[in-house]
Structure formats: structure tokens, C-alpha cells
């Protein structure tokens with residue numbers, strides 16, 4: 576039993592009559608399909624690498640597009656938004672911004688000046704005076 580790969584085990588079960596739906600599209604897997612184990616919660620943002628965070632899905636039609644954002648059969652990736660790599664990058668950006676904010680807060684307690692704001696302190700008065708013709 577343990578000498579069979581995951582793919583081989585799934586093919587044996589299908590040949591025995593098991594209907595195993597893809598973890599994403601829910602179409603039954605066939606012995607000819609390339610299948611892959613995937614992490615519904617990406618490992619890169621803290622998803623567990625165990626049974627609790629595992630599904631089996633079509634490798635090319637379902638898993639890869641979800642991971643990379645590239646549509647199945649497309650020549651290039653248009654956007655990684657909402658794909659796993661996009662989510663991982665976003666979490667990294669947010670974590671970096673959070674660390675910078677924490678560093679500045681601690682530095683202020685040590686007496687370091689706040690960096691000058693990029694926004695003017697005075698209200699922008701020109702809008703109304705311009706409308707009145709001044």
C-alpha cells in the first residue's frame with residue numbers, strides 16, 4: 576500500500592469504481608487526468624501542510640490557474656489578483672508596512688521625530704476663492 580504514489584492510489588480507486596470529484600470543479604477525476612494535491616489555504620500565508628488543508632484537483636485546469644492566476648490554456652498571465660501567489664505577495668506587503676509602522680512607533684518612544692507629513696497642514700482655501708473669482 577505505501578509503495579503506491581498518491582496518483583497511483585487514486586487511479587486504483589477509480590478503476591475499482593470510486594467516483595472522486597475534483598476538489599475545485601467537482602467533475603469526477605478519470606485515470607487519464609493529471610491530478611495534484613493542493614493547499615486550499617496557501618502554505619505561504621500560513622496554511623497547514625497536512626490532511627486538514629488538502630484537496631485533490633485537476634493539475635492543469637484547476638490547480639495551476641488558482642495558484643498562478645494564469646487562465647487554463649492562456650499564453651501569459653494577465654493578473655495575479657486573487658490567485659495564491661497574488662495573496663501571498665499582498666500578505667508580504669502588508670506585513671512589511673506593519674513592521675515599518677511598529678518601528679516608527681517604537682522610535683517615537685525613543686524620542687525620534689516623526690517624518691514630515693506629505694500633506695499640507697492648512698486647508699486648501701483656493702477652491703472657494705477661485706469659485707468667487709478672487
Ligand SMILES: [Zn+2]
Pocket residue numbers: 597598599600601602632633636637
Ligand atoms: Zn477540476
